[in-house]
Amino acid sequence: MPSFDELRPVLTDNDKAQEFFIKKGVICPPTVCPRCTRPIAYTPNQRNTVRCRAAACRFIIPSKCDKCDGPMAEYHDDTGELRSKVCQNSSCHWTWRVKGTGYECSVLKGSVLQNVKIRKDQVLWLAYLWLLKVPARTASHITGVSEGTVGRWYRHFRRMVIEMVLQADKEDYMLGGPGRIVEGDEGKFGRRKYNRGRCVNADWVFGMVERGGERKLALIVIPDRKANTLLPLIMSFVRPGTQINTDKHGGYNKIKDLEGYNYEHRTLCHKYEFVAQDGTHTQTIKGNWRVLKKNVPESQREGSNLQEYLYECMWRRKHAKHLWKSFIEGLACLRYRPEDIDRLWEMREDREESWSPEESSVDDSLDANSSVSDDDSLSEPSSDYMVI
Numbered sequence: 001m002p003s004f005d006e007l008r009p010v011l012t013d014n015d016k017a018q019e020f021f022i023k024k025g026v027i028c029p030p031t032v033c034p035r036c037t038r039p040i041a042y043t044p045n046q047r048n049t050v051r052c053r054a055a056a057c058r059f060i061i062p063s064k065c066d067k068c069d070g071p072m073a074e075y076h077d078d079t080g081e082l083r084s085k086v087c088q089n090s091s092c093h094w095t096w097r098v099k100g101t102g103y104e105c106s107v108l109k110g111s112v113l114q115n116v117k118i119r120k121d122q123v124l125w126l127a128y129l130w131l132l133k134v135p136a137r138t139a140s141h142i143t144g145v146s147e148g149t150v151g152r153w154y155r156h157f158r159r160m161v162i163e164m165v166l167q168a169d170k171e172d173y174m175l176g177g178p179g180r181i182v183e184g185d186e187g188k189f190g191r192r193k194y195n196r197g198r199c200v201n202a203d204w205v206f207g208m209v210e211r212g213g214e215r216k217l218a219l220i221v222i223p224d225r226k227a228n229t230l231l232p233l234i235m236s237f238v239r240p241g242t243q244i245n246t247d248k249h250g251g252y253n254k255i256k257d258l259e260g261y262n263y264e265h266r267t268l269c270h271k272y273e274f275v276a277q278d279g280t281h282t283q284t285i286k287g288n289w290r291v292l293k294k295n296v297p298e299s300q301r302e303g304s305n306l307q308e309y310l311y312e313c314m315w316r317r318k319h320a321k322h323l324w325k326s327f328i329e330g331l332a333c334l335r336y337r338p339e340d341i342d343r344l345w346e347m348r349e350d351r352e353e354s355w356s357p358e359e360s361s362v363d364d365s366l367d368a369n370s371s372v373s374d375d376d377s378l379s380e381p382s383s384d385y386m387v388i
Contacts, residue, residue: 209288219314
């Protein structure tokens, strides 16, 4: 992460923040008029708009709204001649008239800054503080933005990086390979101490970490700890030829039998030892659970909310050495407005499906000998697996 002194100009000046966004490609002013195809150039102005000055452009009938790209309806006079076209988007209603309205649109169109009411330098400030894991209340005092607004922007940023994970090349988040070691374990996010107190709803999470280097993570909310749930995830995230270290939970018994993957499976029983005589251990993934649980609020440790935070943890671990650069590059590639990303996640939650053995590529016979042999108790989770 760059220091505050390095970013001070763009974090404290609105115009320089906009120049920064343009330079990095987060804001992309159009260079060609979509109506008359003549070149246009953006010059900074208070309205943050770019306009075509060609005289002929004013008389070319637009096929869609200049502001929101929405559909337009035609309005005719008593003689049947076209008088105007009006955008049908209820939040826009932009109007083109026959007398001539040249092409003009906001340079913020289609970016994360479209329809944003806080200043651009404040958006950068909030992004910087979010990457540093500064609490929303503290960020509110630093930036002068209300705590509720800070919370919403933090949610936007988290969902943005999740989209970066989901749209990335699958190889970027694959673990292991020949000569490498991956540790696997299941953790429950939420538990009553000594089985006392109120009942706690919590989900199981299957985690895998690659030793050495970036220590890349794969974290998925699971409905249970059966072989039909765990083995497809191992095949999805772990490269063939990898050494996989786990405990002796029955769900891992068939790892060596997965055809075409050539996994080397080593186990140990935590009831008797934490490091086996041959050096096998799962202390790396065990040590990650505490850090991960610290980063997930207790109120968000169920279902899709939990999976959001887990994806964020995966992204942060993958880009730990260059968080700021990766985040800005991601904003330039995604081209999502805040309301777009929220609408996308609402659609995903509506399509949430439960995990079923029929959906996995592992034969049901793999679960035949998957009895629990480790000392951990097997309890069912409170919500379904979220297929994203």
